Amino acid sequence: MITATGLELRAGSRILLSDTTLRIQPGDRIGLVGRNGAGKTTTLKVLAGEGEPYAGEVRRGSELGYLPQDPREGDLSVTAKDRVLSARGLDTLLRDMEKAQTAMSELVDDAERDKAIRRYGRLEERFASLGGYAAESEAARICANLGLADRVLAQPLRTLSGGQRRRVELARILFAASDVGASGRSDTILLLDEPTNHLDADSINWLRGFLKGHEGGLVVISHDVELLAEVVNKVWFLDATRGELDNYNMTWNRYLEARATDEKRRRRERANAEKKAAALQAQAAKLGAKATKAVAAKNMARRAEQMLASLDDQRQADKVAHIKFPAPAPCGRTPLTAEGLSKSYGSLEIFTGVDLAIDRGTKVVVLGLNGAGKTTLLRLLGGMEKPDTGSVEAGHGLRLGYYAQEHETLDHDASVWENIRHLAPDTGAQELRNLLGSFLFTGEQLDQPAGTLSGGEKTRLALAGLVSSAANVLLLDEPTNNLDPASREQVLNALRSYTGAVVLVTHDPGAVEALEPERVILLPDGTEDHWSDDYLELVQLA
Structure with missing residues (x-):
């Protein structure tokens, strides 16, 4: 479980989220949505412990699997396969077992060979407790479903593209999350920021099925509407204007209907506020001509300005970028x-x-x-x-x-x-x-x-x-x-x-x-x- 209380997030002086309580429990599959720049990625980073809130507290009682948008830096000399297996510590165990096997076959001294045999036995026992070769096969299956071929898994991370490294990291997280342990189910909470980036259609379809079956808890940021519709059972809408998070305990399609109803209500409230502001301004103009009513007129005008300023903020949130490439500079026939x-x-x-x-x-x-x-x-x-x-x-x-x-x-x-x-x-x-x-x-x-x-x-x-x-x-x-x-x-x-x-x-x-x-x-x-x-x-x- 992850619990955040009194959470406040900022970008500079801009408040992204104010005095918010969040809870992620096993079985929750939450879609975190909102316009670009609303603070979705920042929220996920803070929940994952890779960012600090401006105020409030985050408590984590479960294993986490966090996939950021940008590829993580780290030891790029390890192979992609070892990076995936490291999620359960299998990479070092396999290397140590190979070294022990080599020692068993090459050592001449009986005492040293017996020592290597005992070491191999301990390593093999530990390997078996972590799932053994079945777990290794499971990792290979996950990688294959994410489009990571054997030749890619054998390469050092430094030779892979950013998209391939990100898929390796996703495979590592899902491999860790598929470890059900003694309880018979995974308790890992997945925090995934645009997990379908760099995936082909088959991999995306497989990922939807994996996430839909995950029992440990999930928060996902995605522009893949089909993934949200198939996977999530709750939606968090991060409102950039109000700096608040609206919690919808429902599926994606029901959320869209509820959100449309909320937006209609807010438009009505906005129209009513504009009428009230206009009425206050008109009344302030009338009273302003009388010296005895000057203070009341100023107060009315100030209230009208506050109403309109709030409405301007709401309209700003609805804006989209206006992208238009200008006329290209002159060039030759084949530039x-x-x-x-x-x-x-x-x-x-x-x-x-x-x-x-x-x-x-x-x-x-x-x-x-x-x-x-x-x-x-x-x-x-x-x-x-x-x-x-x-x-x-x-x-x-x-x-x-x-x-x-x-x-x-x-x-x-x-x-x-x-x-x-x-x-x-x-x-x-x-x-x-x-x-x-x-x-x-x-x-x-x-x-x-x-x-x-x-x-x-x-x-x-x-x-x-x-x-x-x-x-x-x-x-x-x-x-x-x-x-x-x-x-x-x-x-x-x-x-x-x-x-x-x-x-x-x-x-x-x-x-x-x-x-x-x-x-x-x-x-x-x-x-x-x-x-x-x-x-x-x-x-x-x-």
Whole structure:
């Protein structure tokens, strides 16, 4: 169980949550929802013990499995398999058993060999108590269902993409949670922030079934409506305007109906408040002309201003980012070309001999299974990495814009304002303030470190940098991840209207349909083909 009392969360001076009590018990499967920037990720971090509340207390009486949005840093030299097995301590046990086996076969001295045999027996007994080879098989099954092939599991974490590392971490958490122990059920509470990111359709379907059957407790942040509809039995709605959390003890579909009813009620209350404010202002204007009524008139005017200020805050919460890519800078016929690109990490070959030419205004989708090198190709084209062989050539007038799915283009230690100044050094300050305002960054939030933003807010900031660049070639790596539905639709509209060239990597079929691509590149072979809707079914598998 997790219990939070008197919880207050802040981002700078902005109150995200005020004097709130939360409880997560076995059997609870809670969907934590709210608009981007409302504080969902911050709430999950604090519940997991990886962030401190401004006020209040969090008590944890269960094992936790926490999946953050951003990949965790750590020892990247261990293999993916060992990272998963470490959830139950099986990785070190297996290594120690291998060492004991080697000693048993190689030692000549009888006493030393007997000592190694006894050590192996103790290790094997401990291994059996943790589930033994059945547990190892269970870990392999979980990994396979999350699209982690044996060759990936054998690789060091440093050779994996951010998406692969995140799936390894998800596999590790689910492996720990599947340990039912003596009670016959798992007591682990899962705290999952966008767990379906980087998963293909089959893996998402499997994950829904796993979470639906989990008995230990769950809080999930997700924009996957089907997952919420199938899994959750409670909904926490984090209201960014009021700094409060509304608790709905019901399924997702019933929550949507209840929420719509609540919103209608609030709109009626808002309209009534506007009428009252208007009446107070009119009465204050009449009384203000009389000296004996001046104090009463001022009080009425002040009450009207307070009512309207509250209504302005409510309207601000309903705003969405206005994303529109500007007209691209002039360029030659083929602003970007690549020839003979190859990339390997150690002995692992990602792809070899990839050629492509990005013509002015062309739209290209890159497809391939997870680990085929889609992100790596964009990083090579964007100059973030160097190819092992081959070259990337800039054509006449190339102005490149790169959106990285892990937000590597942002300086997480710098503020929102410092980031946008770095991304657009030649743009005037007021123009940049207006731009940030259209992406819903205003006031004190401009001074907020980028690393403290939610995943959706980081996406908006990175996209604001692209908008300011007037790029004529956009390299977009999963640009709709972490976005609420309204913000996602804005990105899709921007893609529809953009007249420059785009190279897109995505698992989102809606993004592909909005782009209306002419060509497709299939990795790892680097095969190029004209786009047809026959490829659309591969997008979520890629």
